[in-house]
Amino acid sequence: MGRAVRHAVGLWLAALGVLGCPSTTSSQAEAGEAVVRRFFQALPSGDCAVLGPLLVTGQGVPPCEETVKDLREHGLGLVDVLDAKVDGRDPDAVLVRARVSQGGAERSEPFLFRVERQGDGWRLRL
Secondary structure (H helix, E strand, O other): OOHHHHHHHHHHHHHHHHHHHHHHHHHHHHHHHHHHHHHHHHHHHOOHHHHHHHEOOOOOOOOHHHHHHHHHHOOEEEEEEEEEEEOOOOOOEEEEEEEEEEOOEEOOOOEEEEEEEEOOEEEEEO
16 A cells, blocks of 8 residues: 555544544533433432432442432532533543532532443433
């Protein structure tokens, strides 16, 4: 293969990488943001039939009922999502930076939520 052809192939592959990654990264970030928004929209109901599938499950993770009870006792609420990006250390995790309220007052510092791919969906780790 000639030098010009190798160069053209290299440029083509580089372009695919640049063009392909952002859309995947973007869709992952959007999925993470959507999970955070859905969770906090459903939180006032306290219904773990709805909230449970949005939470990470597994060993060492408190049950949905305990998590929801704690969040509701502290009056945690979502004000707005600031941004979401794929965790640079783990491609199956999204970091969602958000403004939250606690007890009705907005916290001065943003809160960082971690959303992880678990099975075939994205789930919030609290």
